[in-house]
Amino acid sequence: MSFSIPAGLEAEIDELITHYPVRRSASLMLLHAIQEHFGWVSPEAVQWTAAKLGLEPINVHELLTFYPMFRQAAPGRHQIKVCRTLSCALGGSHALHRHVCERLGLDAGAHGLQTTKDGKFSVEFVECLAGCGSAPVMMCGDDFHEGVSGKKADEILGGCK
Amino acid sequence: MSAATKTDNNPAPTAIEMIKVKVDGRELEVPRLSPDWQGKLAPTTMIQVCEAAKQDVPHYCYHPKLPVAGNCRMCLVEFGTPALGPDRKPLLNADGTARIAKSPRPAIACATPVSPGMEIYTSTPGVKQMREGVLESLLINHPLDCPICDQAGECKLQEYSVDYGQSGSRFVEAKVHKPKSVDLGPRIMLDAERCILCTRCIRFTKDIAGDDKLGIVNRGSYNTISTFPGTAFDNNYTLNTVDICPVGALTSKDFRFQMRVWFLKDTKSICTSCGTGCNVHIGSREEKIYRYTPRENEAVNGHWMCDEGRLNYKWIQRTDRLRDVLVHGCKSSWGEALREIAHKLKQAPPGSVAIIGSARQTNEELWLLSRLKSRFGAISDSFPRDGQPDKLLVSADKNPNSNGARLTGISFTEAGINLAKIADGIQGGVIKTLLVFGENVVKRAVSPAALSEKETTTEAIEVHGITADVLAKLETLIVSDILPNETTRLAHYLLPGCAHAEKRGSFTSTKGRVQKFMQAVEPAGDARPEWDFLQDLVCNVTGKEGFHSIEGLFNEMAKSVPAFNGLTWAGLGETGVSVKI
Amino acid sequence: MAQEYKLILKHADEPGYTPDIECYLRHGGYDSLRKALTVPVVELSDGKKKSAQEQIREDVMKSGLRGRGGAGFSCGLKWSFVDRRSGKPIYLICNADESEPGTFKDRQIIHKDPHQLIEGMIISCFANDVKLAYIYIRGEMPKGAKILNQALKEARAKNLLGKNILGTGYDLEIHVHRGAGAYICGEETGLIESLEGKRPYPRIKPPYFPAVLGLYMCPTIVNNVETLCNVKHIVGMGGAEFAKLGTPNNTGTRIVSLSGQVKRPGYYEIEVGKATLGQLIHDPEFGGGLLDGRKLKAVIPGGSSSKVLKAGEKFKLKRKVDGKDVEERPIFLIFLMISIRFSKRAP
Ligand SMILES: Cc1cc2nc3c(=O)[nH]c(=O)nc-3n(C[C@H](O)[C@H](O)[C@H](O)COP(=O)(O)O)c2cc1C
Ligand code: SF4
């Protein structure tokens, strides 16, 4: 499979690289840009990024596998992150997570990112999202939702096209 | 202290301030700055001081020749510094000694610089407890498969467990499982479950070998050493990571499951695969060689050696080794053959003898050949072996002893310049007797055909005129070698010789380091060390009794070869002496 | 009675307050920056000169401002450690990783009043001769990153950022750098490694003190979002005035993040040391008491790395036993996370 980066994305990437006196620093931002475009980061994308930054592919692969936000396989189109840290746990985030999973037909007990068969949704538990005062909180894509009840969660899921 | 002497590997020391520190109550004076992993001066660390005080500090990630990582915490020690009053003056105890303020927190000895008056405590109950704690956590997910682990017997986890381990485990959860038998590269296997993530291997390949191919992937207790998927860890120095891996995570494909390390006899030797002369340990058991590992020598190879050199030992145990003395193809005895050869040589008219030595022979052997050379006014030379050098250790000269050949007078500034003359001499009927040692002259005259295992693959082969047809013109062809080849097959007198691992001797490296090596295993069949039978031959020819020990021979040679003047066998020590070349 | 004191959050929650630069300017925004950039050089009695930068740094020292990122280290002192003689560039990084469980104050500032942070940053950069600065924002705040990028763009357009800021000859660029989900990236040396494109393993100290060997082995200042916002106010009101807020040893205000089983969880800005844990939990101004039927079990006062205080526990503060129980403990703590675990409803 040949891998190519569209010109627009490459221009964005080239601009990001100028933010740093040392190219390697741009690694995270490049991975974000690539993931935003493709939905995930393929091994070819890792090699491309490494070459772009004058690095060894392992240098980039190390980051890809460390940071949980990066995907090594295509996730669902809508990604749900439910906070499970203490304040949210006290505020009912486990029930919320279970509710979301059940509604989408996913196994709430399974470890890691769970994706629906139709590839529409992915659900995962994450650590404190800095919204503890309005627990439980969750993210749907880039959107942050506070005080999420089961009903509110249904509305959020329903709003995903 | 005596005046500092200037040698090539110790530049004249500039005055470094000395400071007083205490290790477990013992005071010592240490330099404020010490060489770091690159040899650059940096603040002296606690671990360096403890080493100077001969106080062992257990450690995993620290390695004197790698950048400090400080990730394993095994080296935690307690310490104190002189207490200061509000006026910033040191506070004193009633007895006038400096009052020490003990630090409430321990420090990692590998990364913490010492300061004047510092006291380091390595044997307190607190330190013991920390070591126990670190060890316990390192063993949480460890598979504890020592019975089948190649590292067993030289494993730091085992060693420190003996000192600080617990007999029972408090860990009741399920262990994290990680990849096992991972093919990391052509020569390395990884067992990720045994890995303690000290990053020595990563730092070695990045900062020493200059090949940034290893990293840690995943996160937390799933952290795993890896290459980029689908790529191999395959530089020419990979096996050093097996040596420095403190546990059995990285193993050598060549050595794994071959032999328990505690059965191995250890012999100090030298790698012969290039002119660098890396110091090695030969690990053998019952006349069989199992591995080479690098032997520390700051002046030569530091702690490292290349993979090619390390694995180039199997030819020694080839079954087709030359084991018999042959005279015109028939089995003979050393006494008979040497007598006949001496007889022939003594009758040879001046100028009718040529000697082709090998820069793979030892200084002593080449010197004995040079004595024959001067006795007969012979023309001589040796073969150059050129290959690809690298930036770290590998030399372009694939002979281990080119300098020895030159300094003893067998070859000249440029090895090989006399070969054409020798060919012409034979062709023209002037040269009637040829001694060839350890070189397959015929193959070298032909073309770079398939190389024997003994040859390193990168070497270039030069073409000269000494072909089989030319050799056929000789009256006497005396050949000594280790493995059979086209030249040995043409020999009138064939004298089976020894690999370096089967004898003692010395080499002079590309940089002029004269280094000796010891015997690890017995020679094959009737084979004898070349120096030994050359000594007999010289004695037969000159009538003078020679030396029957390598010590005597070396010392005699040192007197007669100007570059070696003043050297003695004993004086070479384990790491050799540099001479002017 | 303890009450809120709004300095940082003065405008953020006002109805109609928007994160754009026009709104910020209408509320006196960037006045402190203008003031900082035009501090006149002072001639000292011994003939030496004291630059504007030195004066601002002195003022920050005088203000007694302590870091709001967790360690509570004196901001002025931290700046004074910066190696200014190395000849290497000095970097400033705003720590917006906010991932300490229980903290949710920086998010408010970034989302609602990004220019306050940017103004604080520009002043701090100016005071420390920084030409290039980063905002390291946690990956899970994509909106926050967008808002900051927009705000930076606005500031650039008004020449508050970029080349020759407001005609003073001072150049500064600030970039937003996104994390990707790692609590450890909040630790300053881990953050620096992450910003260098490496796995965010914290560095060993010594030798890697950021003030000397930080980003790219250059002197580097890492400050929390709230800390940098405070710098704006210190320049605005003067360090001495700022020091009057709070307690002598711990000045200014704190944004307390209150979460758990209280009636009114949320963030509250208070003068440091002017409210006790008990007041925060029970006063109608703040937590408004426990949810009905709950009993206080424990309080976690400073995020997951702090000691868990059990209900009724007597504790030691600076070695002096003050015999007060948990709820009476004065708040000196950095970000405050109160989780109140409940026992089962009384039968
Ligand atoms: C494990 C760990 C996590 C941290 N997380 C954060 C964080 O999310 N945000 C923050 O501002 N500081 C965090 N810190 C503190 C920083 O290391 C650093 O002290 C702070 O950014 C300095 O800013 P300040 O002086 O303005 O407080 C963390 C420290 C540790 C040890
Ligand atoms: S493989 Fe060995 S050397 Fe490498 S990190 Fe693991 S334990 Fe250390």
Ligand code: SF4
């Ligand atoms: S560098 Fe040369 S001497 Fe050293 S191990 Fe390699 S081949 Fe042997």
Ligand code: FES
């Ligand atoms: S605990 Fe869920 S947002 Fe903090």
Ligand code: FES
């Ligand atoms: S040896 Fe010091 S931390 Fe590993």
